[in-house]
Amino acid sequence: MSLFRKTTKLSSKKQKSQQNENQNQPESVLLSGHLQDDFQQIKHLFKAAGDFVYREIEITPKYPAVILYLNGIINVERMELHVIQPLLKHEAGLLPPYPTIDHFKALLSAARVTQGETFQEAVDHILSGSTVLLINGFQKAIFISEQAWEQRSIEEPASEAIVLGPREGFTENVTTNISMIRRRLKTPNLKFEMMKVGKLSNTGVVITYLEGIAEPSILEEVRSRIERIEIDAIEDSGYILEFIEDQPFSVFPQILQTERPDRVVGNLLEGRIAIIVDNSPFALIVPVTFFQMMNSPEDYYGRFIMTTFIRFIRYLFLIVALLFPSIYIAVTTFHHELLPTNLIFSVAASREKVPFPAVIEALLMEITFEALREAGLRLPRPIGSTVSIVGALVVGQAAVEAGIVSAPLVIVVATTGIASFMFPSYPLTGAIRLLRFFMIFLAATLGFYGIFLGVFFILVHLVQLRSFGVPYLAPLAPFHFNNVKDLLIRVPWWMMNERPQETGKTNLKRLRYRRRKY
Template identity: 50%
Template sequence: MRRRKGIQPQIDSLDDHGSLSNKMDENIDYFRSVYANCSDVVIRPFLIGGMYQAYFIYIDGLANVEETDEQILQPLMNATVKNTNEIMNMLENKIPVTNIQKFTSLSKCIDSISTGNPLLLSDGINTGYSFCLAKWEKRGIGEPSAEVGIKGPREGFTETINVSTSQLRRIIKSPSLKMQELFIGQLTKTKIVISYIEGIANHNLIEEVHNRLERIKIDGILESGYIEELIEDNPYSPFPQILSTERPDVVCSNLLEGRVAILVDGTPFVIVVPTTFFSLLQSHEDYYQRFLVSTAVRWLRYLFLVISLLLPSLYVAILTFHHEMVPTALLLSVAASREAVPFPALVEALMMEVTFEALREAGIRLPKQVGAAVSIVGALVIGQAAVQAGLVSAPMVIVVAITGIASFMIPRYAMGIGFRILRFPIIFLAGALGLLGVMMGIIAIIVHLSTIRSFGVPYLSPLAPLKGTELKDTLIRSPWWKLNTRPHLTGDYNKHRQSPGLKPDPTKGGE
């Protein structure tokens, strides 16, 4: 599309547009020019006490018009005032609204109107009065769809940031839970809240979060993914370095360990920093089940993580270069099934993996009523038809199916995508170099993981560098009465999370 000559896109913020004037006409002319062609912006003239000209400016659909009429407009119109000092005294002391802010900056006035708060301007007063009467439609609290669990709370965050912060306050009732807000986006002015627990989170970490957020200069923030990509340490890594969750209990558990949460208005996903490789492989249910069950499930998760990454490449490597590693009976069975297949194992694996990934993405994007049916039926039909047509072998279909099931064991979607991406280069290495290529791929991944940091924390911590006291909640999940200390993330930290001696004593059970 051609842009007309002389017209340039304006994404500059209104940080320096002067102050309000004592002359009402100048102020209103400015606001009319700013909100030209904005049919939803209402500029309502009226008289205070029948004498002084005043204007209400608000956005229809964002402001609570009923409360504005009842609590502000009607008392002002019926008031008896003699001068502007009495008007200011009435606005500041006699209006029954909880939060009233005063602005002299034009940009602050526009920001207030944009958030849904009505703005009052009066003749002879170079101050705008903003009333906290924003009201808009919002989604109710529901069960988080991306992190479903059998046991645990059933509520998730919503797109309204004030609701999300209240959910955190409802769980952590201490005044040590701090909420610091800032606005990012020159056009969207998206509200961001940085949450942490004072006395537990390290001050250097909090300062680093502030610095990285304040460096962001962008025209708009629509989702927390924008923030995540702009503040992570290594943007070229396939592995996520920031935890994203829509569960308040997960955020609170991380806050209690000394991490910092970043809430973004307009999205139910909250990001938590710093995070580690092992934190992204932990599920919220690990801490709601008995520790023996949680440890067994965690080891099963690690096993299937390896299977999801390496099974197709091991199959390709062994069939291509290392036949002697397969028992004779099994080798004959596999050879018989591949007799009619015209493609080598490498091409066969790539075709099936790409098809499976396409079916998985299609099932996610389709409506819920048909998505699951299409993905399951499509996989069955395509797999069976491909085997009968001689395009792929039955063992390859089994390998790809097991790999797909294993990938669903990874609790974090972003982490699962990273392993799904890495699966393909390892398959290429296996087809070119056999098991040597697979080992080269594994070594490259481990070296890469060892070099990543998340806000100064080594990604493989506490395994590398080794911190023996913190392994009790990494490879295993120790019972709660052994989890006496918090993870040591960075700098000084509040070490003890509970008093010692909480282990149940069966000899005192009858007392």
């Protein structure tokens, strides 16, 4: 049985109806070659667009032409220099008595000049920031790329800050993002497949992979899932994410979102596939595993001994972030005998004036902490961190003095909050935050039995979870010994000689290095 999502075939009747619709689509309407007719049709489409600009020129008395573009998204100076001036001031003899469209293209000094023969192609190029040239007597239009989009400069990623490693992150311009990947992988095997998604937005979506390393079946599944998306507009890569996940109702992220080009390149080298969306600084990486979500890009830039230690701390605080409040509730409600006598008396004394049971205490503090966290994110940066820290201290201290919550619970909630900030993947942090409340309710009703039951259900769910057919707990389940070298521990680079079995089996060998003994 295939692990991939099954696709249903269209019936013959539906296929015929779609073919009839396609025949009436604008992309099937060819340019007539009569300048005024073609110009008036395109002008009619942009009749209420205030930024639509056209200029009629005369290349020769026999060949009048018109230039069409949208103001604000093209470089007017370059268009004047590379398009208008060469057409109006061309030297005599450059055009033969019966020129072809290629002769007119040769007059232009722009770097990228293409051509098309349908109205839809002309409209798409105008909307994409190109200049369109229509010449009387020719059933083809010339497209000149002179875009001048306003864009944000390359900055350090805000969501994936590191100490060691590159400092640049993706921007909202897909061309810039592609160039940052290409600069790191100077090989013709690096492929970029362009697609358009969104009936109204025509957003550019780029599938990036390394030919000869990426698994062809996974690549085909990525193409298939993106092609099935039918939506008016794509505003961010998060739109694509929800459409192509294996199990969208799972709290665990099955697609990695990153704004770091070095992280994308590292995953491409392991046989994974990246999806870059125009107007979004976040690239999507598929397929991914749980352990990949727990790894930081910085893990591969420092020495392996320190990286291994940090990973142990990270997994330890994963348990703390998920279970610490529920363990406190279970112990104080059902299992007092697990605590030393002195600690029991200390906790009991702190809870003596508290009118609520432990579960209500925990929920009040957890919800308050979540509210402070969100407030810190939404406020301007200079005051956001101050409000969240000061707010937590003031609210915690006031709640203890008022006898609403106990001091040990404030310590538990604060430690849990700190632990949740240690995960490199923000979507994984959200999953742990949600599951923490689930574990609190189980601990309040069944004690440690509820905690064990909740952990069991979470593990069962993780085992049966897939990301584009790849097991979510790989390489632990199923177990692959060679891939465990980059799991909880990180061995030296010269020992990681194979790619992950699940994504790089097309070309497993990654490096050949024989360490010299000094």
